[in-house]
Amino acid sequence: MDLRQVGLTYERQSGKDPSGVYYQSDVLQILPFLIQAYRARVQCIYLDPPFATGKRFSIRVKVGEKDWKSGRGSLDQLVYTDRQPIEDYLSMMRQVLQGCRELLSDSGLLYLHIDYRMNARLRLMLDDIFGEKNLLNEIVWAYQTGGRAKHFFSRKHDTILLYRKTRNYYFDIKSVAYVKTTGRNNHMKRHVDPDGRIYRSIRSGGKVYTYYEDDPVYPTDVWDDVSHLQQKDPQRTGYDTQKPVALLDRIICSSSRPGDLVMDLFAGSGTTLVSAGKQNRRFVGVDCAPYSFHVVRSRLKEWNVDYYAPPCIGNPALRVRGFTGIGYYEVELLEYALESGLGPRVFSGMDALDNWSVGYFRDGAFEPFASAWRSRSTPNIETHLRLPVFTGTPMIRVADVLGRYFFYELNKDGFEI
Ligand SMILES: C[S@@+](CC[C@H](N)C(=O)[O-])C[C@H]1O[C@@H](n2cnc3c(N)ncnc32)[C@H](O)[C@@H]1O
Known part of the structure; x- marks a missing residue:
């Protein structure tokens, strides 16, 4: 049937509460809007920004049935490069941290996750912005991963700086006793x-x-009981720098109440948003990397989430057939193939397709009604999806292993009886 590609920027996913919002955007671009929309309304902000490492970070994407069965991704794709000049990095962080102070409610708390590289500079910056007396903790997250250094002591901890906005902050140590x-x-x-x-x-x-x-004991400022994600941890998404949900659970449970708003401006694979959803906190996430959106969407399937992201550019080969039943449309996916020469390798069959959804375009947004996801137990993508007959324009959304996604309008007259 005829398909017309459309460039949408807004997707409204229905699920259970709490609700959340995710913006695929550069943090400095969206910050003025966030401040306008959420000034003094955020209870807890967690930031895990680039650490000024000079490195490139990737994702190992699972491709097709073989990878989904084995649980190991075989496609390495660049996610972000942590290589900006130090002055630019510090200028970005100053703007972000100043913005966070405006976003926090009077009872709010800020957690900044860093390591030995930027610890000293960002701590002084935070003292400047929040006031020295508002530093509550320098948390040491100690873990046992990888090898051991021989020329200095192995670096096996990150630092998480905790600042309050005012003396009337909310904090509940009992909620994280163990x-x-x-x-x-x-x-x-x-x-x-x-x-x-x-x-x-x-x-x-x-x-x-x-x-x-x-x-029960209350955690101290040394957290050595939360382990880093092991290679085979089922939480692993393949996204470099992904943090364990248990780390965010401790932060979110102690520093917010159910229904409060939690924010992460460097959301990455979405760990903060997953933890917030699980703990019944509303959430807002921001990240500039297209693969962040790709992974976050797959991790937040259960909740009410509004996604804002710029349209992707591309023209993959897509063919579908549509059928009309009593009270529903059925869409069959016949082909999804990348543009020739695109991508680091040739994908066979539907391997280039990661997931797809059918839904409607209503009130300026795509609203998915049914989706097909690969998983370990269903590594092959489902090729038939049903859509109840409602008002609005029927659409499909396809997402591929290159982290791109495309929307297409389905012409109602093209459905076969
Ligand atoms: C250390 S990772 C966050 C990992 C995350 N905590 C998790 O558990 O997956 C840092 C993230 O910051 C994002 N990032 C870097 N510069 C950014 C910017 N200027 N605006 C928005 N996001 C940015 C990167 O894309 C990356 O996903």
């Missing part, structure tokens, strides 16, 4: 109470202190 399973108080005397609970005691300064082993 029961320590090993290595606790073992220099103390062990007892068992009449109910069989184990406790330890110690005498100090003439007083006896007792601690039950199953008492």
Whole structure:
């Protein structure tokens, strides 16, 4: 049937609450708009910006049935380059951090995730913007990954700076208390109470202190109990620099209430947004990389999300057939192939297609009704999708392994009976 490619910038996905918004944009471009829309309304901001590493970061994309079955991506694609001159980097960060202060509510908190490279400079910058007295913590996230250095001590921690906006900040340590399973108080005397609970005691300064082993403990500013994502972790999306959801759970649970607004201006693979959704917080995410949008969309399938992203440029070969049933349209995907010569390799069959959706164009947005996603259990893409007959223009959206996506209008007269 006839297809007409259209350049949409807005997609409205229906799902469950909480709701969220994602903008594919350069942070400095969108910041003035965000400040206008969310000034003093954000409870918690987490930023995991580039660390000024001078490196390039990629994604390993899963292609077709073979990769989805094995769980390993075979296509390496550049996501972003962390190589801007240091003055430009610092100028960007100053504007972002100043903007964050305006975005935070009076009870709000800012978390800035960095490493040894920019720690000193960004901390002084934050002292300047937020005020030295508003630094609450320098959190050390210590992990055990990779090899060991021989010419200096291996760098096995990141730093997360925590600033409050005002003295009336919200923070709930109890919400992130946990029961320590090993290595606790073992220099103390062990007892068992009449109910069989184990406790330890110690005498100090003439007083006896007792601690039950199953008492919850509050995290300190050294987080060595949240491990970095291992190679085979099911959370892994293939996106370099992806952080574990458990890290964001601790930040979001302690620093916001259900229903509060959480923001991440360097959203990457969307870890903050996933954690916020899970913890019933509303969320706003921003990232400039097209692959960020690609991964975020696949991770936020369950929630109400508005996506804003610039249209992609391209003209892949796409063929579909449409059928009309009683009260529904059925769309069959016959072909999706990249433009000849495009991409680092030739993809066979539907391998270049990552996912697709059918829906309607209504009130300026694409609203998906049914989508086909590959997964480990269904590595082959579903080629038939059904759409209930509603008002609006029927459309399809296709997304490929190059991180591009395209919208097409379906001509209602082209559906076969
Ligand atoms: C360290 S990664 C964030 C990873 C993320 N925390 C996660 O768990 O996946 C930094 C992100 O900042 C994005 N980025 C870099 N410069 C940017 C800019 N000027 N505007 C918006 N995003 C930017 C990159 O595309 C990258 O996704």
